Amino acid sequence: MQNFQRLTLVFAALLLAALPAAAPSSAEEPRAEFTRLVAHWAEYADPGYLAFIDDVRPEIAQVGFYGGHFWSLAHTPDGQGYPAHFPVVGLNECGAWFENLNRELHARKVKAVGHFNVKFLVGDPAGPDGPRGFFKFYRELWDEAELGPRPVEDPLELLEVNAAGAPIVQNGYGIGGMAEYWACLNNPHWRTVLRAWAKRGIERGLDGYVINYFYRHDCHCSHCREGFKQYLAERHSPEELHAQFGIADLASHEFPEIVSWHDPAESTPLRREMLRWSQVANKRAFDDVFVEYARALKPDLLLAQWNHLGDFNQINGDERCLLPAEDWGRDEDYLWYSSGGAACFTDLPEGFLGELTLQCRYIRGAFDDKPYTMGKYEHTRIRAAMAELAANGGAPMGFYTRFSEPAAREEIVRYYNFLERYDGVYRGNRPAGEALLLYPRSRVHAGEVAAVEEFKRLGYELLNRHVLFDVLPDDLATPERLAEYAGRVFAVAEAAGANDSFGAAGYVYSSFDAPSTVRVSASRPAAGNELTLHFVNYNRVEPAEKRSAGGGAGDEKPIAAAEILCDARLPAGRRVVRITALTPESPGGVELAFTESDGRVRFMLPGFLVYGVARIELTR
Numbered sequence: 001m002q003n004f005q006r007l008t009l010v011f012a013a014l015l016l017a018a019l020p021a022a023a024p025s026s027a028e029e030p031r032a033e034f035t036r037l038v039a040h041w042a043e044y045a046d047p048g049y050l051a052f053i054d055d056v057r058p059e060i061a062q063v064g065f066y067g068g069h070f071w072s073l074a075h076t077p078d079g080q081g082y083p084a085h086f087p088v089v090g091l092n093e094c095g096a097w098f099e100n101l102n103r104e105l106h107a108r109k110v111k112a113v114g115h116f117n118v119k120f121l122v123g124d125p126a127g128p129d130g131p132r133g134f135f136k137f138y139r140e141l142w143d144e145a146e147l148g149p150r151p152v153e154d155p156l157e158l159l160e161v162n163a164a165g166a167p168i169v170q171n172g173y174g175i176g177g178m179a180e181y182w183a184c185l186n187n188p189h190w191r192t193v194l195r196a197w198a199k200r201g202i203e204r205g206l207d208g209y210v211i212n213y214f215y216r217h218d219c220h221c222s223h224c225r226e227g228f229k230q231y232l233a234e235r236h237s238p239e240e241l242h243a244q245f246g247i248a249d250l251a252s253h254e255f256p257e258i259v260s261w262h263d264p265a266e267s268t269p270l271r272r273e274m275l276r277w278s279q280v281a282n283k284r285a286f287d288d289v290f291v292e293y294a295r296a297l298k299p300d301l302l303l304a305q306w307n308h309l310g311d312f313n314q315i316n317g318d319e320r321c322l323l324p325a326e327d328w329g330r331d332e333d334y335l336w337y338s339s340g341g342a343a344c345f346t347d348l349p350e351g352f353l354g355e356l357t358l359q360c361r362y363i364r365g366a367f368d369d370k371p372y373t374m375g376k377y378e379h380t381r382i383r384a385a386m387a388e389l390a391a392n393g394g395a396p397m398g399f400y401t402r403f404s405e406p407a408a409r410e411e412i413v414r415y416y417n418f419l420e421r422y423d424g425v426y427r428g429n430r431p432a433g434e435a436l437l438l439y440p441r442s443r444v445h446a447g448e449v450a451a452v453e454e455f456k457r458l459g460y461e462l463l464n465r466h467v468l469f470d471v472l473p474d475d476l477a478t479p480e481r482l483a484e485y486a487g488r489v490f491a492v493a494e495a496a497g498a499n500d501s502f503g504a505a506g507y508v509y510s511s512f513d514a515p516s517t518v519r520v521s522a523s524r525p526a527a528g529n530e531l532t533l534h535f536v537n538y539n540r541v542e543p544a545e546k547r548s549a550g551g552g553a554g555d556e557k558p559i560a561a562a563e564i565l566c567d568a569r570l571p572a573g574r575r576v577v578r579i580t581a582l583t584p585e586s587p588g589g590v591e592l593a594f595t596e597s598d599g600r601v602r603f604m605l606p607g608f609l610v611y612g613v614a615r616i617e618l619t620r
């Protein structure tokens with residue numbers, strides 16, 4: 001285990017001088033904790049939905065629509081298709097239907113979290129039949145008794161516009177033959193609309209919102225032009241603006257573009273300032289509408305953003321990629337991150353497991369171990385998707401829980417019931433890695449996205465070697481956090497040719513005699529008197545079509561992992577009381593024989609299908 005080219009083992013003392021100030025820890029703040037979430041954009045009106053809720057017993061149901069999708073489409077027959085699949089037509093009728101659904105969920109002690117699209121609008125401002133979609137709602141169906149006064153007369157004043165002043169319009173989905181527009185989050189009148197919608201959802205019995213479409217396009221409305229100039233003035237002196245960006249007079253300067261996401265290969269310092277400002281401005285809109293206003297109406301309102309990470313896409317993806325550390329995830333109770341199509345298949349001969357282990361650990365480290373979930377677009381490897389989240393501090397499962405497919409439903413119920421049975425193992429647990437891998441977020445902020453590829457390469461090498469490691473963004477790496485790992489800290493090298501030893505002097509990592517198709521994670525429960533080892537097996541019979549996503553749970557076809565010899569380090573000063581092996585298929589568990597010496601314990605984990613757990617109970 002040595003000699004990773006272009007990567008270096010970084011000792012904490014060498015990092016301190018170079019690290020930026022980190023965000024304050026939220027460890028002392030009260031936080032929501034949950035381990036079981038279900039999410040649905042479709043089929044939630046199925047007669048079997050509530051029966052599924054009865055069987056799976058989630059803590060949160062992410063279901064229903066309360067933002068732009070609802071007010072654009074619920075009054076149209078087109079709302080019964082993608083994206084919201086509304087069960088009835090009519091704003092009042094559909095709103096009442098969601099109120100009843102929320103009551104049914106509450107009767108089952110499940111919290112209802114509604115989807116809230118903040119800016120993606122479907123409709124036509126005018127046409128042979130008059131305005132359609134959002135524009136018909138705004139002009140003709142807005143009820144002031146329900147929502148308060150309309151902030152402006154003309155809804156076109158609420159939209160993002162291009163450099164010529166025309167609304168930015170797209171035709172990507174073709175819902176009802178209508179176009180797609182984007183409201184501007186920097187427009188204070190649009191925020192008035194969002195506040196009215198947020199209030200109405202709370203009145204309908206919601207416990208929280210998962211909020212999406214935090215995109216900003218190349219908008220040149222007066223709010224964006226003035227906002228970006230103010231941001232630059234606060235960040236740079238006139239001399240710096242001239243020297244760095246060629247801006248002689250900021251007040252009179254005309255920007256031909258004010259971009260957000262863009263091709264990293266075409267990035268410039270000014271473009272990154274535009275992207276950073278876009279993300280800071282979106283965060284301010286989130287705070288204004290949801291943190292300050294909606295939480296004033298309901299102080300315990302759960303808040304989450306639905307964002308995108310993919311395969312660590314940066315600058316051209318990820319709604320927070322340039323957000324300052326002190327703002328990243330602040331005031332949110334949980335996170336939803338989508339991986340898109342990056343990991344919904346396997347290619348085992350090429351060593352591709354279709355996993356999100358690195359992404360999970362990055363989000364966990366960046367978010368101070370608060371709850372999160374991943375939208376994996378996975379409808380085939382149901383067990384693997386749930387297992388990798390459970391193993392890495394997440395809340396299964398991140399995408400639509402497929403209760404109408406019998407094979408999927410059976411496994412979802414099995415796994416959720418397993419998590420509920422062993423709630424003390426999962427709720428509020430903390431990672432227990434023996435090493436720390438730093439995510440190069442400061443390098444991303446400087447436009448050096450190649451550093452992310454090096455991070456991934458090292459991360460997968462560590463995973464393949466079954467090293468127990470945690471991930472932390474480098475801009476959160478305080479001396480205290482680094483000291484927890486006593487020098488066992490890995491970071492991407494600044495230059496090629498670094499050739500340092502794999503481990504710290506005299507330190508022997510835990511080892512697991514397992515194939516590379518198995519991932520190993522470690523956690524400590526909130527009670528602290530246990531070391532939990534999690535094993536996720538990705539081996540399977542793959543579909544005949546290479547890199548196929550498969551056709552459903554029947555195509556998961558896992559190949560069971562053989563028994564694994566484990567040699568684990570124990571927390572200092574602790575002794576082993578007992579070791580129990582668990583799986584969702586055998587939740588009662590079996591007690592294992594072990595030997596203990598020199599601060600280590602050795603045992604044989606029995607074979608398992610997809611997810612195996614070893615509970616190492618310790619003396620206090």
